[in-house]
Amino acid sequence: MDYRRRINELASGIEGMGLDGAIIFGPENIHYLTGAPFVRGGYGKILFVKEDGGASLIVTDLDYQEVGDTVDSAEIVKTDFMERPLDRLRKIVKDSPRLGFEEGIVSAALKEKIAGEFKLEPLSGLIERMRERKDADEIALIERAQSINDRAIEKAIESMKEGMSELEIAAELEYHLRKEGEESFAFETIVASGPRGVYPHGMPSTRRPSRGDAVVIDFGAKYGGYCSDMTRTIFFGNPDGEVRRAYEAVKEAQERAIEFVRDGISGREVDAAAREVLDRRGLGKFFVHGLGHGVGIEIHEAPVVGPSNEKPLAPGNVITIEPGAYLPGKFGIRIEDLLVVENGGKRNLTRFTRELIVI
Amino acid sequence: MDYRRRINELASGIEGMGLDGAIIFGPENIHYLTGAPFVRGGYGKILFVKEDGGASLIVTDLDYQEVGDTVDSAEIVKTDFMERPLDRLRKIVKDSPRLGFEEGIVSAALKEKIAGEFKLEPLSGLIERMRERKDADEIALIERAQSINDRAIEKAIESMKEGMSELEIAAELEYHLRKEGEESFAFETIVASGPRGVYPHGMPSTRRPSRGDAVVIDFGAKYGGYCSDMTRTIFFGNPDGEVRRAYEAVKEAQERAIEFVRDGISGREVDAAAREVLDRRGLGKFFVHGLGHGVGIEIHEAPVVGPSNEKPLAPGNVITIEPGAYLPGKFGIRIEDLLVVENGGKRNLTRFTRELIVI
Numbered sequence: 111m112d113y114r115r116r117i118n119e120l121a122s123g124i125e126g127m128g129l130d131g132a133i134i135f136g137p138e139n140i141h142y143l144t145g146a147p148f149v150r151g152g153y154g155k156i157l158f159v160k161e162d163g164g165a166s167l168i169v170t171d172l173d174y175q176e177v178g179d180t181v182d183s184a185e186i187v188k189t190d191f192m193e194r195p196l197d198r199l200r201k202i203v204k205d206s207p208r209l210g211f212e213e214g215i216v217s218a219a220l221k222e223k224i225a226g227e228f229k230l231e232p233l234s235g236l237i238e239r240m241r242e243r244k245d246a247d248e249i250a251l252i253e254r255a256q257s258i259n260d261r262a263i264e265k266a267i268e269s270m271k272e273g274m275s276e277l278e279i280a281a282e283l284e285y286h287l288r289k290e291g292e293e294s295f296a297f298e299t300i301v302a303s304g305p306r307g308v309y310p311h312g313m314p315s316t317r318r319p320s321r322g323d324a325v326v327i328d329f330g331a332k333y334g335g336y337c338s339d340m341t342r343t344i345f346f347g348n349p350d351g352e353v354r355r356a357y358e359a360v361k362e363a364q365e366r367a368i369e370f371v372r373d374g375i376s377g378r379e380v381d382a383a384a385r386e387v388l389d390r391r392g393l394g395k396f397f398v399h400g401l402g403h404g405v406g407i408e409i410h411e412a413p414v415v416g417p418s419n420e421k422p423l424a425p426g427n428v429i430t431i432e433p434g435a436y437l438p439g440k441f442g443i444r445i446e447d448l449l450v451v452e453n454g455g456k457r458n459l460t461r462f463t464r465e466l467i468v469i
Numbered sequence: 470m471d472y473r474r475r476i477n478e479l480a481s482g483i484e485g486m487g488l489d490g491a492i493i494f495g496p497e498n499i500h501y502l503t504g505a506p507f508v509r510g511g512y513g514k515i516l517f518v519k520e521d522g523g524a525s526l527i528v529t530d531l532d533y534q535e536v537g538d539t540v541d542s543a544e545i546v547k548t549d550f551m552e553r554p555l556d557r558l559r560k561i562v563k564d565s566p567r568l569g570f571e572e573g574i575v576s577a578a579l580k581e582k583i584a585g586e587f588k589l590e591p592l593s594g595l596i597e598r599m600r601e602r603k604d605a606d607e608i609a610l611i612e613r614a615q616s617i618n619d620r621a622i623e624k625a626i627e628s629m630k631e632g633m634s635e636l637e638i639a640a641e642l643e644y645h646l647r648k649e650g651e652e653s654f655a656f657e658t659i660v661a662s663g664p665r666g667v668y669p670h671g672m673p674s675t676r677r678p679s680r681g682d683a684v685v686i687d688f689g690a691k692y693g694g695y696c697s698d699m700t701r702t703i704f705f706g707n708p709d710g711e712v713r714r715a716y717e718a719v720k721e722a723q724e725r726a727i728e729f730v731r732d733g734i735s736g737r738e739v740d741a742a743a744r745e746v747l748d749r750r751g752l753g754k755f756f757v758h759g760l761g762h763g764v765g766i767e768i769h770e771a772p773v774v775g776p777s778n779e780k781p782l783a784p785g786n787v788i789t790i791e792p793g794a795y796l797p798g799k800f801g802i803r804i805e806d807l808l809v810v811e812n813g814g815k816r817n818l819t820r821f822t823r824e825l826i827v828i
Binding site for chain 2: 174175176191192216219220222278293295310312313315
């Protein structure tokens with residue numbers, strides 16, 4: 111990863127905004143700019159970037175060894191024992207410069223705390239816009255993370271059998287994700303069968319799918335700090351006609367939307383393509399979420415692929431296409447692939463079949 | 470769970486602060502107050518609580534089914550398709566009341582967005598102080614989550630053998646966590662062997678522990694929405710004298726600190742008890758983090774068990790005791806138990822041995 115290039119690009123952006131520097135708190139943004147490892151929920155690293163490209167990463171003893179072995183695009187500054195990174199930042203920043211900050215990440219309380227000492231200005235999505243367009247190194251990691259998904263779901267399906275619970279299905283799948291090289295989970299695995307399938311975020315439970323049940327399985331591996339994301343709906347025994355028709359409708363909606371994906375088309379238009387198919391098949395009102403989202407260091411990042419996003423997609427965007435139908439009291443179905451937007455088209459990173467699978 | 474009691478307690482607190490109500494955005498706080506399921510990273514539910522105890526939970530179509538089947542302590546308000554929960558909140562809140570908000574959770578940008586419409590006042594940790602003292606129902610769930618850990622590590626150790634990679638160790642452990650009933654992970658599993666053990670947050674890698682290596686394994690199950698947390702350091706082949714002495718020192722430090730835990734003693738004092746043992750054994754400077762933290766709906770919550778916390782522990786606090794020693798270039802060791810503070814003492818929820826284990 112060319113972290114130096116990223117920090118320089120940020121520094122140019124900062125200069126272009128007439129700022130003297132930026133204070134970065136978001137662990138995902140710090141990872142993007144330096145490669146510093148992070149744990150979800152963060153642990154108070156602070157990255158200080160100056161408009162001339164100088165960068166200091168303030169870390170506590172806890173993370174000093176790992177950051178020191180990993181990061182070379184910024185000076186590593188270790189706090190003294192129990193000193194807070196913010197106190198060390200105060201010693202580093204001289205005079206009273208105008209500094210950009212992540213107004214969508216920094217809490218109201220933290221902002222108030224530091225606003226007295228630094229002249230703060232919103233960064234207004236400067237880093238998010240950089241992260242939205244993945245470079246070749248990032249796409250390679252996401253592709254690898256997705257290939258872990260593809261191999262793991264194939265092996266997990268081989269071991270699935272009637273009588274297993276949702277928890278046991280998750281156990282098999284996650285076991286194979288690890289064996290295929292997953293470094294950590296991109297998000298909490300969803301396994302939701304039969305009527306529980308109408309919970310788009312349903313965590314696995316002790317429920318054992320009955321014959322004919324649809325089982326929504328939504329999961330993702332992280333590799334090299336980057337996420338992947340995939341959903342398949344698998345059947346335990348032959349589904350009845352209504353479920354089968356719904357599956358075919360969701361599949362058609364997904365295929366139709368994927369055809370539309372290219373640079374220059376908006377997230378709203380791609381979403382509409384899928385929605386039109388489901389409307390025509392009488393399932394539009396059961397498609398209760400947007401079509402997809404960007405994926406990268408975070409499982410949900412820009413761009414949104416849904417009715418609210420009029421902005422054209424651009425090469426390097428990595429997005430999910432995941433139409434669904436959720437029939438209250440009955441069943442849920444969702445099929446999700448991961449795509450990279452390219453000049454004049456796209457590449458589907460998901461290789462696993464979307465044909466109907468019966469266990 | 471008695472969610473009604475919690476909302477009433479919050480309403481009293483709001484009234485006591487002279488406020489007309491509160492807007493709650495934090496998914497963990499909403500879960501605590503209503504039982505509403507949530508995915509880490511959140512999806513924009515909003516809970517509006519009035520000083521008279523009235524409560525409305527605003528959800529999108531996406532979560533409506535699951536929330537509707539789960540929550541009965543608040544009125545469920547569904548947004549229209551693509552309507553943002555915040556827009557619906559504006560329609561619900563009449564006049565211009567003074568409302569508390571979570572100043573440590575709400576971003577600076579979101580605060581600015583809503584500060585124009587509502588008179589906002591910081592809640593100043595009102596909900597966090599409630600969450601810090603767990604009731605019997607909460608402790609039962611955490612105890613169950615910890616018993617899942619205890620059984621899973623025992624089974625995982627049975628399947629560990631020389632030549633396995635850190636990733637394979639994680640695969641075995643997580644497989645058994647699921648089989649024992651884990652609903653989701655409390656956090657990303659840490660497996661760090663040999664010199665990687667000096668990374669307190671080291672994610673599992675393809676490294677295969679060599680003979681004599683210490684392997685730090687830090688993991689936790691969620692059950693019923695509550696986290697557990699546990700660390701053991703296992704040896705692949707007999708450790709040499711230096712490693713063995715360090716293990717015994719960390720173990721003694723942990724045992725000493727656990728003896729100190731009771732209501733009325735501060736986190737600082739408990740931390741000092743462990744630190745004193747490691748100092749005496751010449752390892753104090755390698756203990757680079759605080760001794761522990763509170764555990765509940767979040768893996769890290771109040772109270773801190775470290776030098777910065779002078780406040781006395783109280784019955785119902787659930788805390789980790791996890792001293793460690795990290796010798797750069799050599800090895801890391803950590804042992805962690807989960808305790809509930811009781812009147813005049815504590816109960817250790819961790820049953821698994823802390824004696825040295827050699828694979």
